[in-house]
Amino acid sequence: MHWIDRWCEHWLAWIFPERCVACERHGGSLCKACQQTLEDYDEPPPTLLAVQQATHVAYVYNHTMRQIVHRLKYRRERRVARLAGHLIAQRVPTCLTSASVFVPVPLHATRLASRGFNQAALLASALARLSRGQLLDKLVRQRDTPPQARLGIRERQANVADAFVWQGAPPPTHVILVDDVLTTGATMRACSDALQAAGARSITGLALARSRAPRQPPPHG
Numbered sequence: 001m002h003w004i005d006r007w008c009e010h011w012l013a014w015i016f017p018e019r020c021v022a023c024e025r026h027g028g029s030l031c032k033a034c035q036q037t038l039e040d041y042d043e044p045p046p047t048l049l050a051v052q053q054a055t056h057v058a059y060v061y062n063h064t065m066r067q068i069v070h071r072l073k074y075r076r077e078r079r080v081a082r083l084a085g086h087l088i089a090q091r092v093p094t095c096l097t098s099a100s101v102f103v104p105v106p107l108h109a110t111r112l113a114s115r116g117f118n119q120a121a122l123l124a125s126a127l128a129r130l131s132r133g134q135l136l137d138k139l140v141r142q143r144d145t146p147p148q149a150r151l152g153i154r155e156r157q158a159n160v161a162d163a164f165v166w167q168g169a170p171p172p173t174h175v176i177l178v179d180d181v182l183t184t185g186a187t188m189r190a191c192s193d194a195l196q197a198a199g200a201r202s203i204t205g206l207a208l209a210r211s212r213a214p215r216q217p218p219p220h221g
Helices: 003-015 063-074 078-091 109-115 119-131 153-160 186-198
Strands: 052-060 101-104 139-141 164-166 174-181 202-210
Touching: 052 078, 063 078, 063 119, 063 174, 063 202, 078 119, 078 202, 101 119, 119 174, 139 186, 164 186, 174 186, 186 202
Parallel strands: 052 202, 101 174, 174 202
Antiparallel strands: 139 164
16 A cells, blocks of 8 residues: 555554444444454355365354445445454454465456455455555456356355456466355355466365354254
């Protein structure tokens, strides 16, 4: 971030005390009350590829995490990206080393131009700064696919199949693929395909949040 941006942030924080991103009350980026509502994600995430070492999800996508994600995704608040990076570091510290190479899940150029930023790139950048690792933003979405939100699992997979490509020199042997929210894993899986095709041999998926799987009713009889 440019030094003028940092100076402006510090000046504004002094004039206007920082409010919690989840409840808007004073108390820092995330007040203690909202911190206590965060839920560690403890369910097994989907496996994306055989070459993938693991998929890590930090938190359950509950009300508090939804507020954090929405402010990151729609308001471009850099302090929220830094907060999210620190929250991930608390849950998945093994992913944050000086050798880590972070690759954000990309937006298509059309959507990027409309929104002005990619929230996954903001998150990956925050993680790279926090760990003193490297950010490589060379994974490109070559097809402007329809939104995934209302699609089923198979439709999601078909929607993003061959939608991504790596541009430039081959990626490192091991990379960490970063996204804000993991749903079915279809997008990350398609990104992993592109990374593997470009030369990556070990891919770790890393997401800030995911919804819990629906609870199955107990069997009758």
